[in-house]
Amino acid sequence: MIIPHPLLGPRDSQEFTIMGDAKLLARPDGLADGAEAAFFDYLYLRDNPAGLHRELWYHEQGDRSWLVVTRDTLTHEILGAELASDVARRLAEGAA
Amino acid sequence: MRFSGFRVVKEALTGHKGWKPLWRDPDPQPAYDIVIVGGGGHGLATAYYLANTFDKPRVAVLEKGWLGGGNIGRNTTIVRSNYLLPGNQPFYEFSLKLWEGLEQEFNFNAMMSQRGILNLIHSDAQRDAYRRRGNAMLLSGADAELLDLAAVRDMYPFLNFDNARFPIRGGLLQRRAGTARHDAVAWGFARGADLAGVDLIQNCEVTGFRIENGTVKGVETTRGYVGAGKVGVAVAGSTTRVMEKAGLRLPIESQGLQAFVSEGLKPAIDGVITFGAGHFYISQSDKGGLVFGGDIESYNSYAQRGNLPVVEDVMECGMAMLPGIGRARVLRSWGGIMDMTMDGSPIIDRTPVQGLYLNGGWCYGGFKATPASGYTFAHLLATDTPHPVTTAMRLDRFERGHLIDEKGAGAQPNLH
Numbered sequence: 001m002i003i004p005h006p007l008l009g010p011r012d013s014q015e016f017t018i019m020g021d022a023k024l025l026a027r028p029d030g031l032a033d034g035a036e037a038a039f040f041d042y043l044y045l046r047d048n049p050a051g052l053h054r055e056l057w058y059h060e061q062g063d064r065s066w067l068v069v070t071r072d073t074l075t076h077e078i079l080g081a082e083l084a085s086d087v088a089r090r091l092a093e094g095a096a
Numbered sequence: 097m098r099f100s101g102f103r104v105v106k107e108a109l110t111g112h113k114g115w116k117p118l119w120r121d122p123d124p125q126p127a128y129d130i131v132i133v134g135g136g137g138h139g140l141a142t143a144y145y146l147a148n149t150f151d152k153p154r155v156a157v158l159e160k161g162w163l164g165g166g167n168i169g170r171n172t173t174i175v176r177s178n179y180l181l182p183g184n185q186p187f188y189e190f191s192l193k194l195w196e197g198l199e200q201e202f203n204f205n206a207m208m209s210q211r212g213i214l215n216l217i218h219s220d221a222q223r224d225a226y227r228r229r230g231n232a233m234l235l236s237g238a239d240a241e242l243l244d245l246a247a248v249r250d251m252y253p254f255l256n257f258d259n260a261r262f263p264i265r266g267g268l269l270q271r272r273a274g275t276a277r278h279d280a281v282a283w284g285f286a287r288g289a290d291l292a293g294v295d296l297i298q299n300c301e302v303t304g305f306r307i308e309n310g311t312v313k314g315v316e317t318t319r320g321y322v323g324a325g326k327v328g329v330a331v332a333g334s335t336t337r338v339m340e341k342a343g344l345r346l347p348i349e350s351q352g353l354q355a356f357v358s359e360g361l362k363p364a365i366d367g368v369i370t371f372g373a374g375h376f377y378i379s380q381s382d383k384g385g386l387v388f389g390g391d392i393e394s395y396n397s398y399a400q401r402g403n404l405p406v407v408e409d410v411m412e413c414g415m416a417m418l419p420g421i422g423r424a425r426v427l428r429s430w431g432g433i434m435d436m437t438m439d440g441s442p443i444i445d446r447t448p449v450q451g452l453y454l455n456g457g458w459c460y461g462g463f464k465a466t467p468a469s470g471y472t473f474a475h476l477l478a479t480d481t482p483h484p485v486t487t488a489m490r491l492d493r494f495e496r497g498h499l500i501d502e503k504g505a506g507a508q509p510n511l512h
C-alpha cells in the first residue's frame with residue numbers, strides 16, 4: 001500500500017505503523033459525567049466497517065508524523081491522507 | 097453411513113459406487129429451537145454437540161456460502177494447549193482432550209497427528225517466561241517439557257543454532273500438540289450434525305435479526321424468515337458485520353492473516369516449530385508441503401488477502417530460524433479475516449439481546465479451539481449457563497476490567 005503523505009508525497013506503508021480507528025483522536029473528558037462509560041467506548045469499542053475506514057498511521061521510519069488515512073477495508077485502496085494534527089485541530093474547533 | 101476399514105476395502109473392490117453425499121441439502125423450515133449463524137468449524141461443532149451431547153436436535157446451521165469455506169479451510173492446522181492465563185489455558189486443554197478423542201467421537205478421519213510443538217528459546221529471559229508458561233500448562237493438566245540446547249539439537253539438528261543475533265538456547269515442548277486435517281474437521285462435524293438431524297443450510301445469508309421487546313425471535317435470510325428460540329452467532333471475521341444487524345458494537349477489529357505452503361518436499365520436519373525471536377511457525381503436511389505463517393497484517397481488512405510486507409517478514413523469520421528452507425519454492429499463499437479482540441482472547445457469551453448468543457473474537461487462534469468452542473457454546477445455548485472453562489470469556493469483561501490479555505499488550509488488536 002502507498003500512503004500519500006501530505007508533506008512527503010507517496011510513501012510505502014512499510015515505513016509506517018498503524019494505531020487503528022481515527023476516533024482515538026477524540027479522547028473523552030475524564031471529568032465529565034458518564035466518563036467511565038465514555039472511556040469504555042473510547043478504549044474498547046470499534047465500528048470496524050467493511051468499506052471506508054479512517055485510521056491513524058504513524059510515520060515511524062520517516063518524519064514521525066501522525067496521519068489520518070482514509071482506506072477501503074474491502075480493497076485496501078487508499079483514498080487520502082492528512083496530518084492528524086490538522087484533524088485534531090478541526091475537532092477541537094468543532095467542539096469549542 | 098459409517099466409515100470402517102472393511103467399508104473402504106469393500107468400496108475399493110466394487111468401484112467406489114457405494115459412497116453417498118455426507119450430508120443432506122435441506123430447505124429451511126419455518127422455525128427451529130436453535131439457529132446457528134455460520135457454517136464454519138465452530139458453528140458446525142456447536143450444532144454437532146447440541147444435537148449429540150445436549151440432545152437438542154431441532155437445530156439449523158445457516159451458512160452464506162458453503163460449509164467450511166472460511167477460516168477452517170484457511171488455517172495452518174496447528175492444535176495445542178500452551179497458553180498461560182487461567183482464563184484461557186483450561187479451555188484449550190479441554191479442547192486438546194476433545195481433539196484426542198475426536199475421530200472416534202464423530203467416526204471420521206480428521207488426520208489428527210500429535211507430532212508435538214516446540215517453541216524455541218533464544219535468551220535467558222525467554223527461558224524464564226517459557227518455564228513459567230510450562231508450569232501453568234502443567235497446573236491445568238496439560239503436558240509440557242523444558243528442553244535444553246542439546247535436546248533441541250537432537251530433535252532438529254538443522255535449525256540455525258548459532259545465529260549471531262538470535263542463537264537458540266532451548267525450547268518448550270508440548271508432545272500432545274500437533275496438527276489435524278482442517279477441512280476434515282469441518283466435514284466430520286457437519287456429517288455428525290446432519291446424521292443427528294441438524295439442518296445444514298448453505299447459500300443462506302443472514303440479513304437481519306427479528307428482535308421484539310429485546311428478545312430475538314428469528315433471523316431474516318436470503319432464503320426467507322427463519323424463526324428461532326435461540327440464535328447463536330459463530331461467524332469469525334464477519335462478527336462485527338453480523339452483530340451490528342442486532343445493534344451491537346463490539347470490541348473487535350477484523351484483520352487479515354496470511355498462510356503459505358511450499359512445494360512438496362521429502363519428510364524433514366516431523367513436528368511443529370515456532371520461532372521465539374519473531375512471529376513464525378512451521379510444520380510439514382502429509383503431502384510434503386511446508387505449511388507456515390507469521391504475523392497478522394495489522395490493519396483493518398475484510399479482503400481475505402494480505403500484502404507483501406508481511407510476506408517478506410515471514411520469509412525473513414523463516415530464514416533466520418531454518419536457513420535450509422531457502423531453496424524450497426513457495427507454492428501458494430492465501431489469507432483469511434481474523435476477528436481480533438481488544439485483549440487477544442475470545443468471547444463465548446450471552447449478549448444484551450435476550451436469546452442471542454455470541455461465539456467470536458478468536459483472533460488468529462480459532463482452529464485449535466474448534467471442538468471446545470463448539471462444545472462450550474452448545475453448553476451455553478442448551479443450558480443458559482457458561483461451561484466452567486469459559487466463565488472468563490465474557491463479552492462484558494472489557495467494561496468490567498477483567499481482561500484475558502496473554503501478551504499484556506493492551507487495547508490494540510494488532511499487537512496481540
